[in-house]
Amino acid sequence: MEPGRYLDSVYLAGYAVECALKALILKRTLPPQRRVILDELTSGAQGHNLDFLVRILRAKGCSPPKEIREALVVLNREWRTDLRYKGALISFRETEDFLKRVNAVYEWAERS
Numbered sequence: 320m321e322p323g324r325y326l327d328s329v330y331l332a333g334y335a336v337e338c339a340l341k342a343l344i345l346k347r348t349l350p351p352q353r354r355v356i357l358d359e360l361t362s363g364a365q366g367h368n369l370d371f372l373v374r375i376l377r378a379k380g381c382s383p384p385k386e387i388r389e390a391l392v393v394l395n396r397e398w399r400t401d402l403r404y405k406g407a408l409i410s411f412r413e414t415e416d417f418l419k420r421v422n423a424v425y426e427w428a429e430r431s
Contacts, residue, residue, distance in 0.1 A: 324408065325408075325409045325410070325411060325413075325414035326402060326405060326407055326408070326409050328414055328418065329397070329398065329402065329409060329414055329417050329418075330398075330402040332398075332417060332418055332421040333394065333397075333398030333399075333402070333421070335421060335425060336369060336391075336394055336398070336421050336424050336425065337366075337367060337369065337372065339424060339425050339428040339429075340369065340372040340373065340376065340424075340428065341360050341366075341372065342428070343376060343381065343428045343431055344356060344360065344372065344375050344376055344379065345357065345360075347376070347379040347380070347381055348379070356375075359375075360372070360375075364400075367399075367400050368395070369391050369394060369395040369398075370391075370395055373388075373391060381431055383424075383427060384427070386423065387423060387424055387427045390420040390423050390424055391420075391424060393417075393420055394417070394420050394421065394424065397417060398417075
């Protein structure tokens with residue numbers, strides 16, 4: 320298939336992963352500490368960095384399994400918040416692969 324206009328799908332799906340990881344972090348944070356953690360998660364660019372979010376999860380005793388870590392490496396490499404300003408075309412196949420990884424991470428977060 321030829322490249323198409325799938326950039327918005329990738330952009331929004333990346334945010335879904337970010338939100339799922341943040342929700343999992345907050346779920347594993349005691350209520351009195353949530354405000355401090357929430358401030359840390361929402362201040363600056365680091366809050367959009369999937370590696371940073373996974374480090375926080377590991378510190379809370381929640382380490383993603385190998386297949387999820389591998390998916391997150393690819394997602395972190397391919398997704399950035401500035402995608403919304405790009406005019407790039409992404410193939411259907413690339414988008415489909417990206418969304419499969421997103422789905423795997425999301426399902427893991429739901430189970431965890």
